[in-house]
Amino acid sequence: MQVGIENIGRYKHELLxxxxxxxxxxxxxxxxxxxxxxxxxxxxxxxxxxxxxxxRALNEKSYVRVN
Structure with a gap:
């Protein structure tokens, strides 16, 4: 809730x-x-x-980085 739904939507669109x-x-x-x-x-x-x-090949890959 702190980030804001508008900011999330904008970020998703920028990623797209x-x-x-x-x-x-x-x-x-x-x-x-x-x-x-x-x-x-x-x-x-x-x-x-x-x-x-x-x-399937993409599903096997993990692109998430954890700091």
Whole structure:
């Protein structure tokens, strides 16, 4: 509650914009659902790979850093 729902929403949108800008130029990546006012969810397909296999591989990775 101290952070504020507006700040959280803005941060999520900024993360979406960043991820979109980084992934758009990658060869073989096709972003899905690129509406301007969409929810902060990034969906994509990777040419030559089954979506389920990509999802499983990403699920096995942990990108969260704990200080």
């Amino acid at each position: 914009e960043y991820a979109t800008s980084v992934l758009q130029p990658v060869a073989g990546v096709r972003l899905l659902g690129t509406a301007i006012d969409k929810a902060s969810v990034l969906s994509f397909v990777l040419k030559g790979y089954e979506a389920e296999k990509v999802g």
